[in-house]
Amino acid sequence: MAFLEIKNVNKYFPMENGSQLNVLNNINFKIEKHEFVSLIGPSGCGKSTLLNILAGLIHADSGELLLNDKAITKPGNDRVMVFQESALFPWLSVIENVMFGLKIQQIDKKTAYTKALKQLKAVHLAEFKDSYPHQLSGGMKQRVAIARALVINPAVLLMDEPFGALDDQTRLLLHKELINLWLKTKKTIVFVTHNIREAIKLSDRIIVFANNPGRIIEKINIDLPQPRNKDNKKLVELENRILNLLQSEMNFEGGYRYEEIGA
C-alpha cells in the first residue's frame, strides 16, 4: 500500500470553441513516504493541474486519489502547498504568516509563536520575524512560505514551481536549503517544475509529462545521495536523457520551444 496513490486520473478543461481539452490523461503513479518526487514537463502538460487536484483545490473528472488510503476530496492541512508567486499574506508580519496555519487550528498563541520562531530559524530568517512581506526579497519570501507550510507538519508538501520566479543564484541557495530541510524532516514532497536540472538535483524520482493530452511519458529513479554535485556525470547523462525525451515530443502542434524545457 503506497502512501500517496494516483489512480486513473483524468481532467478536462472546456475550450472556447466548445471542445474539451484533455489536460490529464489517465494518470497513474504512487509516491512512498519520505519520497521527493518531481513532476516535470512543458507548459500545459497538466503537472500543476495535478498538483492542484492533490491539494484538493480542483477536482479530477475521473479517477481516484488516496493519501494513507483515504480519498482526497477537499483541501486540508495534511497537504500544504507552496506557490510560485508569493502567497504570503501582506497584512501579517513574517512570524504571523508562519503562525497562520497553527492559529486556525486553535493552537494557543504562545505555542504557535514558539513553533513558528523555531521554523523561521530553520530557514535562517528569525531576525526578520517582525518584518512584513513587502520588505523581503523574492527568495526570502519563498523561504518564509516554506516555513509557513512546514510548521503545520503536513503529511505531504506540495510545491508548485516554488523557485520559478527567482534568479539563478537565489535558486541555487534555496535548493541547498530545501535539501537540508528535507534531509532533516524527511517530508514527502511533490515538486512541480519545468526546470530539468532542478528536478534532477532535488528528487528521488522524476515523473516526466508531455502535453496534448497531458500524460506521463517516463518515470525515472535517481539513486544518488544528497547533497548532489551538479557536475556528477550521472546527473549530466540524466539531464540529456530527459531533454531528449521532451524534445522527441516537440513536434506536436501547439508544442513548446526549447527554452521552456531547458535547464
Next chain:
Amino acid sequence: MKRLVHRIIFVLFILLIWQLFFKLNIWPNYLFPSPMMVFQTLLEGFKDGTFVNAIIISFKRLLIGFFISIIFGVLFGLIIASNEMIDETVGPFILALQSIPSIVWLPLALLWFSLGEAAIIFVVVLGGTWNMVINTRTGIKNVQPVFMQAAKTMGVNKIQLFWKVIIPAAVPHLITGMRLSWAFSWRALMAGELIGSGSGLGQLLMWGRDMGNMSLVISIIILIGSIGYLTDNYIFKKIENKVLTRWGLNT
C-alpha cells in the same frame, strides 16, 4: 520645498488678479469684496468663535453620517459580493444611485424628516453609502486567488477564510472607499446644510447670502475647500498610503 514656493507664488498670483478685478469696480464692494476684506472676515469669524462653532457642528453631522454610511456600505457591499445573482441584479442600481447628486435628495429629506438634524444626516448618509458599497464589493471580488488557495491548503474553514483572508485582503479597497465616501459625505453635508436650521458651515453660508455679506460667503467657501483638502490629504491619504505600502500595492 520647491513645490511649496510654486504654490505660494500661485496663490499670490490669484490674489493679485482678484485685487485687480476689485479695483476695476465692476461690481459694488458688498457684492465683490477685496481679498483683504475676506481675510478680515475670516480673522473675526475665528476670533469670535463663529467659525469654530460652525465647524464643530458640521463635523458632528459629518461624522455621524459618515459612520452610518460606512456601516451600510460595507454591509450592502458584502451582501452583493457574496452572491452572483444579487450582484447582477442590484449592481446597476447601485451605480445609478451613486450618480445622483446629493442635493437631489433634499426635497425628500425635508418632507420625511422636516427641518432638522435627521434631514441633514439622511442626505450625508445617501452621499457616502453607494460609493462604499461599490468599493467593498470590488475589494471582496478582487482578492487574489492565490491567497485563498494558500489559506485553503493550510486548512481554513469558510468562516476563517472570510474573516482571516478575504476581509484583510480587501482592506486597501475598503480604505480607498472610506476616503472617497468621506469626500462625498462632505459634499452632501454642504448640500444638506443649505436648508434647515442650526449653525453649521453651510447654514452660515446661507445666512451670509441672506445678509448680502459676500465676504462671509467667500470665507466659508475657502473654509470648506481647506477642510476638505486637509482631511483628505493629511488623514485619509496618509492611512491609504501606509496600507498600500504594506499590502505591497504601492509601486
